[in-house]
Amino acid sequence: MRTLFLSFLICATLTSRAQFVTGEILQGQWSLEKIWHAADYPGLVEEETPRLPDDNIWIFGGDSLVRFNYPFYFIANDHFTLDSGRLYLHTKRWPFATCSIDSGKLVVGVSDGVMMRFRRDTFDVNTSRLLNTLRRDTINAGLLTENYYMVTHFVPDDAEAYDFQPPVKMPNKISLSDTTDALTMIRTDKIYLKAGRKKRAFYVARIEWDDTFYAHRSEFVSVTVPVLILWPGEWWTGEPFQVVYRANEKEMAHKKR
Numbered sequence: 001m002r003t004l005f006l007s008f009l010i011c012a013t014l015t016s017r018a019q020f021v022t023g024e025i026l027q028g029q030w031s032l033e034k035i036w037h038a039a040d041y042p043g044l045v046e047e048e049t050p051r052l053p054d055d056n057i058w059i060f061g062g063d064s065l066v067r068f069n070y071p072f073y074f075i076a077n078d079h080f081t082l083d084s085g086r087l088y089l090h091t092k093r094w095p096f097a098t099c100s101i102d103s104g105k106l107v108v109g110v111s112d113g114v115m116m117r118f119r120r121d122t123f124d125v126n127t128s129r130l131l132n133t134l135r136r137d138t139i140n141a142g143l144l145t146e147n148y149y150m151v152t153h154f155v156p157d158d159a160e161a162y163d164f165q166p167p168v169k170m171p172n173k174i175s176l177s178d179t180t181d182a183l184t185m186i187r188t189d190k191i192y193l194k195a196g197r198k199k200r201a202f203y204v205a206r207i208e209w210d211d212t213f214y215a216h217r218s219e220f221v222s223v224t225v226p227v228l229i230l231w232p233g234e235w236w237t238g239e240p241f242q243v244v245y246r247a248n249e250k251e252m253a254h255k256k257r
Helices: 002-013 125-137 179-188 249-256
Strands: 028-038 057-061 064-069 073-083 086-089 097-102 105-109 114-120 147-150 173-175 190-195 198-216 219-232 243-247
Touching (some): 125 179, 219 249, 243 249
Antiparallel strands (some): 028 114, 064 073, 086 097, 147 243
16 A cells, blocks of 8 residues: 555656546547656655566546556456545455556556556547457467477576476477457367377467567567467366467567567
8 A cells, every 4th residue: 555655646747747636537549658666755766677567558438447457458447436636446345556647648557666658549430349349358469479489497486497298298388379269269269189198178268468688680679479378177186287388589570570
């Protein structure tokens, strides 16, 4: 709560042009313009370039807030209320964020001192169409059509690195060849892979996105790499395990070039 209150205090004191918002002012479409971390004291702001936050498009309509990580996935559609600049989601007891308007921009303070600034936006036909697709499918299937390679070496933040091999023989490389395959996986939460000598069902526990880059000569290409976390289906009766498949940033970077 201290961090959230601090974000709220900083949000209100960054500039004399800032003012608290109302639900009516928030109505419409907002796109992320800037992110920074607030220092421990009001008036001191440390600029940095943290990874792209999950939320980069907010759409307010009535008492609903729809959030996206565009163009990757739909985050949530929540009902909200405002109280003295504090934004509450109906699914949470504590404030989700604190908000003010500064020179027409929406300044948002969230947990851990992260500050976000949104600008009002008007989306073109293609963007609006993709946003509607994300609402329907939750994930952009077109961005999942990649080759994936099994991750067998892990380096956790708080433990020693370790190697992993699944207890049943599985392919080191799998492919989602087209959008239809990707959509089927998203809608059923399943993918069928060869395990042992048969094709068997694996549950898609999560789909994650890894922000990274590929260095090509003197050029650095920014790439957001999809990652599939899989669990075996009911056919597996041994100890539970998960398998991680990750697309390759080099391959994806060459597709972007």
